[in-house]
Amino acid sequence: MSDATTRLLGLEGLAVTGIEDGQVGPVVYLVTADEAARRCPESGTRARRSKGRRTTRQRDLPTGYRRRSLAWRKRRWRCDEPSCPRRSFTEAVGSVPARKRLTVRLRASARAAVADAGRTVVQSARDHRVSWPVVVAAFTEHAARVLPVQPETVEVLGIDEVRRGRPKWVYDEQAQSWQTIVDRWHIGFVDLSGGQGLLGQVEGRTAAAVVEWLAAHPADWRQRVRHVAIDMSTVFKSAIRQALPHAQLVVDHFHIVQLANAAVTEVRRRVTIQVRGRRGRKATASGSCATG
Structure with missing residues (x-):
């Protein structure tokens, strides 16, 4: 696959090796293109021994109204640092962090729909085809980052x-x-x-x-x-x-107006019963209220 396709995908640290049509949209096959992914996240040591490969499937933003999925063929490495408590790790890049099934830009788009576009959490989850807890978590993380610890003074x-x-x-x-x-x-x-x-x-x-x-x-x-x-x-x-x-x-x-309207309604009903001996009559077929 050409380098232009990788740039068109726009996921830093990943390279496209192939594309094919899936049941619900195109499937983009990826491999790791970032050497930093071979470094242990605990010790920072560059790994030299591989424990094999595994394929994980991530979800990304749609392209041309078509849903697409990512099939990332990644390596699992051994950490050779004796003092490192983490003996092995799987490759991860900034655009798709470790243990995540959604790309960073998909989560950012779902969050921005709530924070900037005024959509509800349910609307954003439906539009991005994710669960509402995912949108809530993304928005909560964004709110904690941009909102002050304490609100400004209020009069x-x-x-x-x-x-x-x-x-x-x-x-x-x-x-x-x-x-x-x-x-x-x-x-x-x-x-x-x-x-x-x-x-x-x-x-x-x-x-x-x-x-x-x-x-x-x-x-x-x-x-x-x-x-x-x-x-x-x-x-x-x-x-x-x-x-x-x-x-x-x-x-x-x-609430004051609501209470006043309720009081007026109660008085009207009481006076109607006292004067006419009834609460009222149903409207006639023509829509006018019968009197008598």
Whole structure:
């Protein structure tokens, strides 16, 4: 296979030896073209004795809307360094790290779809034909690298719960009862005055979870929070009064309007029963409401 095909593939440290059509797309056969792959990752000693070859199959980004797989014929080497605890190793290159079945650029593309393109984890996993835990791991690694250890100061903090997935229980033999190990409710903390967006998310829907998240931040960070927007939840109110006693509570206007609409509806139903002796009637065939 020509060197141009290797450059067209663009995987550093690997050379193309052949291509053939597979059941779901082309199969690209590769060999190692990087001498550094013969060095032991523990001792750095260049290996001289081979323990044989093995073929591993990696997945890469599609080409021209066609899925392709990589068949990498790699060597397993013996480490001759007496003091090295690792007696043998398999070749690895930067574009396809050891013990990985996905290329680095495939993981990067799946991560960028979430971080930069605004896709959900499920959408990115479907588009790249990988499982959603793979996308989550790639995005988590990226977030840990680019996000600060602590968010910047916040003047207006928003707190609300969100339902996520299904709960899971385990039976506690000692307590003779079922205990929740995965809560379906999470609490989100949002910067409402700046551009940081979601600051954090914790499992559970308790005052202790809110207090624990706030307590993990420095005292100066907590002191700068002037307002906290919540729904009409006594749990959140109790937590803020404990963790941020100086902050002013603000009720989310959506919940206020929702409560007002519910009150108006209740009054309308009560008055209708008192005046007409009924709650109402179904609409007629023409769509207008019958009166009488």
